[in-house]
Amino acid sequence: MDKKKGNLFILSAPSGAGKSTLYKALLKQDQQVRISVSHTTRAPREGEEDGREYFFTDPESFLDMIAEDAFFEHAQVFDNYYGTSKTSIFNMLEQGLDVILEIDWQGARQVRQLYSEAIGIFILPPSLKALEERLKGRATDTDDVIQRRMAKAVDEMSHYKEYDFVIVNDDLKDALSQMASIFMAMRSKTSVIEQKHTNLINDLLSM
């Protein structure tokens, strides 16, 4: 895939570390950022809307989409399929918008292979105890599911080194300001400026 005008960010973390809280806060304060809405076969949680948090899909339709090569990446997480459709990101990147993929480490590996410019950010909780408390506090899962998510958390966290940046989400305000700074800094990368301001650079160097 060619380099696009916008930046592609991969955001990963164990469940409950605060990915959704952070990206939602960033979207509110930064008009240049968009989130990619994934497809999933998991059931919607209370308050979730089809097309907003996810496109909620049945397994048969998901497999059809895999066969049609409609996904940029997809993975099985817990007992469900999750995937990023190609259409959900390309147009936005072309327009110069920054796009966040909230995906797990398996998806992140696929994305890096397809698009080496993707910037990886990993969110860590301040402790396992805090992680468990956040999962319980969210009150969207049963105890059984929470225990499975905790077991999976250690596996997910073992991949943090594959990412360019790590944010420890202890104080939410601090974590958000770190995330916002990373987005800002990446917009000044030479390769991004070259894509976005090609005419300007040509003009400046034309004499």
Ligand SMILES: Nc1nc2c(ncn2[C@@H]2O[C@H](COP(=O)(O)OP(=O)(O)O)[C@@H](O)[C@H]2O)c(=O)[nH]1
């Ligand atoms: N590979 C991949 N992973 C995804 C995608 N969408 C969500 N995930 C991951 O699936 C896992 C479970 O997500 P979810 O059921 O929403 O629970 P959450 O972790 O509490 O947000 C998380 O690790 C997400 O990052 C996707 O499109 N592709």
Ligand SMILES: Nc1ncnc2c1ncn2[C@@H]1O[C@H](COP(=O)(O)OP(=O)(O)O)[C@@H](O)[C@H]1O
């Ligand atoms: N820095 C933080 N301090 C305290 N609670 C937090 C913090 N960040 C997120 N939370 C809370 O933790 C819970 C899990 O956060 P969420 O964003 O849903 O995680 P994820 O999307 O990674 O699964 C939510 O109830 C959220 O309000």
